[in-house]
Amino acid sequence: MKSSVLFGSILASGLALSALSLNSAAFAVEPPAGKPTDKAEKPADKKAEKSDKKAEAATAKVGETAPNFKLTDTDGKTVDLAEVGKGKVVFIHWFNSECPYIVKQYSTCSTIPNMVKDYAGKDVVFLAINSGAPGKQGAGKEVSAKAKSDWKMNFPILLDGDGKVGQMYGAKRTPDCYVIGKDGKVAYIGGIDNNSSADTAGDKNYVKLAIDELLAGKEVTTKEAKSYGCGVKYGAK
Amino acid sequence: MESALKHEAKAVISIAATIGLGWLAGQPVRGEPPVEKPAAEKPVEALSKLIANAVKASMVLERETIRPGETIDLAVTLEISRGWHTYWNGDNDSGFPTEVKLTLPRGLTAGPIKWPVPERHLADGDILDYVYFDQCTLLVPITADSTFAAEFRGEIVAELSWLVCREGCVPGSATLKTDSPFVAPLMPSSKPKADKVATEVKAARELLAMPASKDARVTAKWEGDALVLGFKDSEALTFMPSADGARVADPIKTATTSKAKEPLTLRFKPDQEAKPGAPDKPVVGFLRAKVAGSAKPVNIEIKIDQPK
Numbered sequence: 001m002k003s004s005v006l007f008g009s010i011l012a013s014g015l016a017l018s019a020l021s022l023n024s025a026a027f028a029v030e031p032p033a034g035k036p037t038d039k040a041e042k043p044a045d046k047k048a049e050k051s052d053k054k055a056e057a058a059t060a061k062v063g064e065t066a067p068n069f070k071l072t073d074t075d076g077k078t079v080d081l082a083e084v085g086k087g088k089v090v091f092i093h094w095f096n097s098e099c100p101y102i103v104k105q106y107s108t109c110s111t112i113p114n115m116v117k118d119y120a121g122k123d124v125v126f127l128a129i130n131s132g133a134p135g136k137q138g139a140g141k142e143v144s145a146k147a148k149s150d151w152k153m154n155f156p157i158l159l160d161g162d163g164k165v166g167q168m169y170g171a172k173r174t175p176d177c178y179v180i181g182k183d184g185k186v187a188y189i190g191g192i193d194n195n196s197s198a199d200t201a202g203d204k205n206y207v208k209l210a211i212d213e214l215l216a217g218k219e220v221t222t223k224e225a226k227s228y229g230c231g232v233k234y235g236a237k
Numbered sequence: 238m239e240s241a242l243k244h245e246a247k248a249v250i251s252i253a254a255t256i257g258l259g260w261l262a263g264q265p266v267r268g269e270p271p272v273e274k275p276a277a278e279k280p281v282e283a284l285s286k287l288i289a290n291a292v293k294a295s296m297v298l299e300r301e302t303i304r305p306g307e308t309i310d311l312a313v314t315l316e317i318s319r320g321w322h323t324y325w326n327g328d329n330d331s332g333f334p335t336e337v338k339l340t341l342p343r344g345l346t347a348g349p350i351k352w353p354v355p356e357r358h359l360a361d362g363d364i365l366d367y368v369y370f371d372q373c374t375l376l377v378p379i380t381a382d383s384t385f386a387a388e389f390r391g392e393i394v395a396e397l398s399w400l401v402c403r404e405g406c407v408p409g410s411a412t413l414k415t416d417s418p419f420v421a422p423l424m425p426s427s428k429p430k431a432d433k434v435a436t437e438v439k440a441a442r443e444l445l446a447m448p449a450s451k452d453a454r455v456t457a458k459w460e461g462d463a464l465v466l467g468f469k470d471s472e473a474l475t476f477m478p479s480a481d482g483a484r485v486a487d488p489i490k491t492a493t494t495s496k497a498k499e500p501l502t503l504r505f506k507p508d509q510e511a512k513p514g515a516p517d518k519p520v521v522g523f524l525r526a527k528v529a530g531s532a533k534p535v536n537i538e539i540k541i542d543q544p545k
Contacts, residue, residue, distance in 0.1 A: 030458035032544050100400075100408050133361070137404035163362060172330045172364050196333060197398065198408035224509045230406045231331035234362025 058170025062189055062223045066090075066180045069165045071129065073156035074145040079127070087182055088123045089214045091115075091207055093175040093192065094166065095128035095157055097147030098138035099230035100198045102174050106151045109201040111192060115208060116154065123182070124211055126155035131166030133235025163234040173229030179210040179220070187220045196228035291318040291401045294411040298379070298393070299438040303418040308348070308380040312437040313337055313395060313413070315373045321403045325355035327367030327522070328478040328485065333400035333408070337375060340394040342417050344385025348378035353444035354523050354536040357475055363489055367477050374441035379418075386420060393417050446523050446536040455524065455537055456500065459544050467500030468526035468535070475525045476501050476539070482521025483543060484508070505543070517543040 059067045070080045081090070093112075096102055105111045116126060132139025144157040160166055169178060179188035188210035193202030210220045293316040299309040315323055315335065324332040339347045352375060355367040379393070398410040449455045454469035468474055475493040478485045483505040485492050491503055508518055524537040 028457075029541050032459040032461055098405050100406055131362075136361075166362070172362070198333070198400070226510065228333065229331060230402065231360055231364040231366070232362055233404075234360075234364070236361045 058168060060169040060178060060186055060189065062186050064186060065184050066178070066186045067165075067168045069168065071158035071160055071165060073158050074141050074148055075156075077156065079156050079158055081127075082184070084125050084127075085180060085184065088125045089182060089211050090125045090127060090180040091211060092127045092129060092169075092178045092180070093207075094171040094173065094229075094232055095130045095144070096132060096138035096174040096230060096233065097143055097151075099174045101229040104198055104201075105175060105192060106147075106153075108199050111201050111205065113151070115205075115211075118208075119211065122215060124215070128153070128155065128157045129160050129165060129171070130157055131160040131163045131171060132233035133163060134161055136233035136235065139233055161235075163232075166232055166234065171232055173227050174232060175229055176227050176232075177207050179207055179214065181214045181220075187214055188223055188225075190222075190225035191227035191229075194225065196226075291321045291403075291407060292316065292323065292399060292409050292411075294397055294413060296393075296395055296413040296415055297435045297437050298415060298418055299435055301418055303379070303381045303385070303420065305344075305381050305383045305385055305420070308378045309418065310351075310376040310438050310441075311339075311347075311379050311393065311395075311415075312435060312441050313375045313377060313397065314437055314441075315369070315397075315399060317369065317371055317373065317401060319371070321401045322356075322358065322368035322370050323373055323399050323401050325352055325367040325369065325477075326350070326480050327355060328480050328482075328488070329366040329368075330364045331360075332366050332368070332402060332406070333398075334480065335373065335375065335397065335399040337377060338396040339377065340392075340396075341379070342385075342391035342393070344382055345393070345417060346380050346382065348380065351376040351378070351445055353441065354446050354525065355477065357477055357493070359489065365489055374437060374444070376438065376441050376445070381418075381420070391417055446538040448538045449524075449540075452535065452537055454526075454535075455539075457539075457541055460502075462504060464503045464505075464520055464541065465500050466503060466524060466539070468524065468528075468537070470498060470528060471526040472497050472529055473527040474499070474501055476503060477523045477525065479521040479523075481518070482540070483518045516545070519543060 066081065066085075068080070068082045070078055072078050084090070093105075097106075106113060112126075119126075128144075130139065130144050134140060139161065141159060144159065147153070148157055158165075169176075175192055177188070177190060177192050178186060181187045188206060190206055192205065192207050194204040194206070195202030204222075206222055206225045209222060213220050294314065295316070296311065296313050298311050303309050317323055324334045326334040337350060341347060353369065353373060355369055358366045358368045360366070392414050393416075395413045396410070397413065398408065400406050400408050449457075456465075456467040456469065458465045466474075466476060473493075473495045476485070476488075478488065478492070486504045486506045492501060494501060503520070505517070505520070508515075511518075520539060520541040520543065522539050524539050526535045526537070528535060
């Protein structure tokens with residue numbers, strides 16, 4: 001009797017498209033001059049990538065060596081990525097214990113604690129990085145140290161208060177995820193899974209899929225996926 | 238941990254909203270009454286309660302009657318506490334756009350959400366989002382087909398979820414109910430009753446963008462892979478890309494200008510999740526132009542296919 005209509009804002013088109021929408025025919029848009037570009041070549045993508053690279057200046061890219069860093073964790077220990085990652089698969093995610101999307105991974109859905117259990121004894125290193133600037137929400141040693149204790153985390157939460165490592169990796173959200181292969185090359189960048197809600201885990205855990213493929217010596221199938229989360233609390237420039 | 242949980246507290250509100258005015262005498266109000274503030278309210282509320290109330294959701298139909306074949310709007314409003322913001326369905330760096338899931342009686346279907354034009358919000362660390370402050374009313378077009386009849390009148394139920402942020406973020410949800418519209422009388426001899434259009438719907442329509450085809454001042458020209466998007470005699474221009482369209486490369490620098498009469502030159506990133514061989518997504522979003530002599534900007538709806 002009742003019809004259920006599901007149209008999340010993400011799924012349905014975001015603008016009224018009926019009679020009001022315009023396409024190239026209805027609205028005078030000048031096409032590019034000269035021959036239309038060959039679709040197979042996709043020169044447009046190369047151009048877009050170039051300007052993207054130059055402008056954003058983040059240096060973590062899939063297929064390239066992960067930028068190295070040395071950060072101090074909440075226990076005062078220094079962690080050097082190249083050292084801890086030697087011969088291991090490394091999973092880095094950006095962290096803010098007060099972000100509901102981090103609470104989702106650690107508490108509501110236990111996605112990350114379960115992964116820690118699954119990979120115990122295997123060549124996988126977990127690193128959390130908090131790039132919150134002093135004074136910003138969720139930033140600083142105390143808040144993260146408390147979360148580490150409350151959530152019984154057995155891996156470091158690295159403090160990146162000046163945001164340098166975050167900017168180097170182009171991290172914008174908590175949790176933005178990066179998986180690095182045993183060869184030190186970035187193998188995956190993106191969200192932890194395919195469900196961007198605050199309380200439900202996705203049925204595709206992209207990070208786990210990437211780690212499993214890397215441990216099996218295979219190439220990662222899904223190298224990039226849309227990420228979700230709260231903005232990283234960088235300081236002002 | 239406590240503070241993290243507080244921040245995470247969800248506000249689940251069930252509100253039955255009656256349809257505006259002119260109910261038939263004796264028609265009972267369906268569902269629960271709206272949540273009222275207690276008479277003796279404590280001046281200092283717990284932080285968690287304050288955060289849980291950062292958004293108040295409500296819903297009202299444009300009119301109380303609908304004819305088969307007709308479309309009326311359902312206005313879903315989020316009242317947002319000062320300083321907090323919710324998210325548009327934009328190509329946001331962070332956050333979560335408000336979602337509406339409707340359950341409708343037979344004979345009624347819902348179309349895509351008509352979003353008001355958001356604000357461009359650039360946070361420290363170059364985090365760019367498109368958000369709403371103070372209030373966000375989403376208009377959902379509801380169409381009655383020929384099978385919609387009086388005996389199927391029932392409820393419209395909306396399940397909302399959103400993310401509201403200030404320094405931190407709080408996810409929220411609400412279930413709202415309203416009676417569905419009456420079928421308007423079909424007697425050809427009588428004039429249709431002039432139902433009053435709900436003020437929320439009128440106000441929300443003012444905040445929609447104008448389609449580009451209706452404003453001759455909009456100019457768009459492809460130069461190779463770049464779209465040059467302009468507005469005649471603009472003093473400032475901003476393009477806000479939708480999550481449903483092509484992603485703009487370096488939007489922080491290229492999608493806005495405060496130089497008079499300067500158009501935007503936009504380039505687009507490849508769609509990382511597109512299947513090989515799939516056509517590029519069209520350019521979809523809002524173009525906002527500041528023009529001389531007008532305090533209010535002009536907002537234009539853009540949807541432009543990419544060249545093949």
